[in-house]
Amino acid sequence: MSDAPSHAPEKSILPSWVKGPQDFIGGLALVAIAAFALWASSDLQGMRGFSFGAGTAPRMFGILLLGLGAAVTVVGIFTEGPGLSKFHWRGPFFVALAILVFAVGIRPMGMIFAAMSSFLIAALGTHETRWKETIIVGACLTGFCALLFPYALGLPLQMWPTFLIR
Template sequence: MYLRIRERLPDVVAAILTLLIGVFALAESSSYDMGALSNMGPGYFPRMMAIAMLLLGAALLVAALKIGPTSFPATGASVWSMAMICAALIAFALLIERLGLIPAIFTMVFLSTFASQDRNLVRALVLSAATSLFCALLFVYILGLSMKVIVL
């Protein structure tokens, strides 16, 4: 029995951490006005995300206890992959106000695609263009957020 719990411990810990984050977010968002679905208040989205985190944590805990342990390759994470993900996040933070939404998201997605072992320049360009255009369409034109799309 001890061996079975020991094998599943990383999954159980991840599930418990997800549940704790959900509880924390729910407690923090409870002081904000919820509003209604047609007129959302500032607490609506955080509360819904907290509930989603609680449901996800519960599902992860059930899966960790019912299903066998998760196995990962013994090689671990590569330094190159971690560096590319960090570079992508830093590039987004530096470019979002200077150049706008489309160049920042394009650069972030482009850099993060090279964190994979299966690197492909054409796929990275297509994915970056599609993601940045979709985000601009969604956030600026559909949701009406006041963001700069491209700064010339």
């Protein structure tokens, strides 16, 4: 047996008229995200005259993303492109988990602990993380946020956990 890659044709679940599977699937994903954004913003007030409503920007970006996704899908149909590659779940999983931990933890744990913990959880998304540098960068970014939001922007954020304040 040889370790050389075989030149056998790749078997695809997509129809034969799709020449660029990666572009085609990516375009469909963008269209799906745009459709969700348009649906989610459908009950928000739109633009009236020259004043923007709460739903103006989401609808505008949704329509732009819909057009871009449709264009990428068409490119995938008519242009030769790479096949589908394996999708790695580790990065998106840990980034989504970090966002969730921050959203759930900001009130009870305060901004300092929520920001630092979400930064460290997001760093788990790759096996290339160097923990010494990650902790230093996380501490610097958390310190910057601790100065920026309450002092520079004047936002009333709770910095420390509620059990430490009382």
